Amino acid sequence: MSEKDIFCKIISGEIETEKLDEDDFFIAIKDINPKAQIHYLIIPKKHVESVAFCEAEDTELVGRMIMFAKSCAEKLKLEGYKLNFNVGKKGGQEIEHIHLHLLGGKYF
Numbered sequence: 001m002s003e004k005d006i007f008c009k010i011i012s013g014e015i016e017t018e019k020l021d022e023d024d025f026f027i028a029i030k031d032i033n034p035k036a037q038i039h040y041l042i043i044p045k046k047h048v049e050s051v052a053f054c055e056a057e058d059t060e061l062v063g064r065m066i067m068f069a070k071s072c073a074e075k076l077k078l079e080g081y082k083l084n085f086n087v088g089k090k091g092g093q094e095i096e097h098i099h100l101h102l103l104g105g106k107y108f
């Protein structure tokens, strides 16, 4: 990949964002253009383009991503929520760096 994607720039601190949580593997940020009352993105620090590009070695990463989302939902005191992966341009994915949408409350 020649140029860093926007999520790599957020992870490296080149672009500022509203951070909810972070650990060694992930960052959780508020979506800049929310599609629901509560909308966060769980982004791994490892660059993988999308679910479609995950290899067997990424199995643990994907599992951990869901557990990180669960912990974010608990932090936000959400009683119910949606977790959504968009995969590929035709699946609505705009940013080619795997991320999990955490959505709660009413959709806009």
Ligand code: AMP
Residues within 6 Å of the ligand: 006, 015, 017, 029, 030, 031, 032, 033, 034, 041, 085, 086, 092, 093, 094, 095, 096
């Ligand atoms: P997707 O369409 O699945 O690739 O989702 C990308 C999401 O990233 C969209 O919901 C955007 O609103 C969001 N987004 C784009 N740029 C930023 C940014 N700088 N900070 C936070 N969220 C962003």
